[in-house]
Amino acid sequence: MIEVEGLSKRYVDKEAVANVSFFVPEGEVLGFLGPNGAGKTTTMRMITGYLEPTAGQVRVAGIDVARDPLAARAAIGYLPENVALYPEMRVEEYLRFRAAVEGVPRAEVKARIAEVSERCMVADVGRQLCGTLSKGYRQRVGLAGALIHRPKVLILDEPTIGLDPRQIVKIRELLRELGRDHTVILSTHILPEVEQVCRRVLIIDRGSIVADGTPEQLRAGLTGSSELTVEIEAPGDGVATALAALPGAAEVQQEGDGRYRVVVEAGVDLRRQVFQLAVARGWVLLGLAQSTPSLEDVFLRLTTRDVAAEEAAQVEEVGRA
C-alpha cells in the first residue's frame, strides 16, 4: 500500500532523512518511533507530498507521489503534528470545507460529516468555533477532517500528543478501530501506545531506520535473549555448571549466595528445565523469575548515543581549552 524507496532529505547543514526504505502492506498499522528530531515528521511529510525528497521515491496505493501528486493526495488522509484549524470557522463549516476540498461528492457531504463526527466524537461541538476548541477536540476535529474522504491510507503525526490521559485512551481506541479498514502510519514517542495500537514498529534515529518488526520481535529478536534469575539452595557448588549445561543457556553468572543469572538464547523458555533439574538433584528452588527486555529498553539501546564516550570527549576538550 505504501512503498518507500531510498528516501532522503538533505538540508544544507544536515541530512534529515538518509536512504529510508520500507513497505507497508494493506491493512497494517505501522508505528513510527523515534526521539525528537529523528526525521519522523520529515519522512511523513515526504510521503504526503508536502515536502519534496532530495532522492528516492514514494508510492501510495500504487501512485507515484512525485508524478501524480493530486491522485496520491486524494488517497491519503493526513493529520499533521500541530493540528491547525481555521479559528474563525465552526466545526461543521470546517468539515464541509474539507469535504469540498477533498472532493467528496456533493450529495454525500452531509452523511459523511455525520459519520466522521460520530466516529471522532466531535458531534457535540459542531456549532462551536474551531478557535475556541480544547486541544483534545482540535485533535479529533483534525482527525475527522482527515477521514472525511474515506482515504485508503492514514498518515498521523503524533495523534495523541498534548491530550489528557482519558482522551489518549479514547483516541487509541479509535486508532485501533481505524486500523481495521485503513492502512495507517502513525508516529509517536510514547512506547505503550505503540504496543497497544501497532502491529509493526519502525524505529528511526538520526534519519535512518534502526529497527523494523513487531513489538514482540523487537523485544526478543533485537536483544537476542531474555534472562532468568534463579535462586537455589543446594549443598554443593555444582549449580552453575549444571545450569550452564542446559540446552539454550548462553551464560551463567553467580550473583550472590545461591542466586544465579542465566542469559537465555532467543525463543527459549528454560523455566521448566530449571525446575526439573532442581527436583532431580534434590535442590530447593527458592525463586525463578524470567525477564524480557521492554520495548523501552530496546528503544533506548537503539537510539541512545554513547553518552559516556561523548562525555569523555567533552571533558577532554574542556581540559585542552
Place this chain on the structure above:
Amino acid sequence: MRKTLALVRRELVAYFSSPLAYVILTAFLFFNGYVFWLIVAFLNDPRSQAMAPLKLFFGGTIFFWLFLLFMVPVITMRLLAEERRSGTLEVLLTSPVSEGQVVFGKFLAALLFYLFLWVPTLVYVLILATHSAIDPGPVAAGYLGILLLGILFAAVGLLTSALAKNQIVAAVFAFAVLVVLFSVGLLEQLVSTPWLKGALGYMNLWDHMDDFARGLVDTRHVVYQLSVAGLSLFLATKALEASKGR
C-alpha cells in the same frame, strides 16, 4: 471548480469574521465620502474649470492612489502568509487541490472583497445623476479601470503573501512593490531618452486610470495590467510549489 469555490467561500468567511474587514470598509467609505465632498465643493467654486466630477473621483486625485496602494496590501497580506504561519497550509497542500487552484481561489476572494468595497460608491453616481445628466460611458469605463487595478494590485499582494512568512512583512513588501509599479510611470516626466520615455509612459498607471475615467478603454492599458497580474499569480503558484523543497 467546486474546490476553487470552496476556497473562495472560506476566504470570504474569514474576511467578514475579522474586525479588519470592517475597519477597512469603514475607512474606505469615510475616505471616499470625504474625497467626493472635496470634489463637489471644488467644482462648485465658480472660479474652477468645468470638469466631470466622477472623472476626478476615478483616480484624479492623489487620495485615490494613496488609499489603494495602502489598502490592497492589507486585504491580501493574510491570504497565504497566515496559512503558512498557522500550519493550515500543510493541510491544504496535502489535499487534492493544486497550488494553482489555491492561488486562484485566494486571488478571487481578495478581488471580490475589493469590489465589495466599491459597491457603495455607486451611491455617488446616483446622487450626481439626480442633479445633472451623467455620461454612462466614462462611468462604466471608470469602474472597469478600478476592476483592472484591483486585479493587478491583488495579484501583486498575493505574490508577496506567498513569499513572506508573516503577514506584516507581506503587507510592507506588497506596498513597496506597488509603489514602485505606480511611481515608475511617473518617471516618464523626468527622462528625455525617447524609447525609455515611451516605455515608462506605457507603464504609467495614473495615465491609464485617467484614460479610463475619460471613457477611453485602451487595450494596451488592459493588456499591461492583466499581464503583470498574470505574471504575479504565476510566480505566486511557483513560490508555493517551491516551498516544498524546503
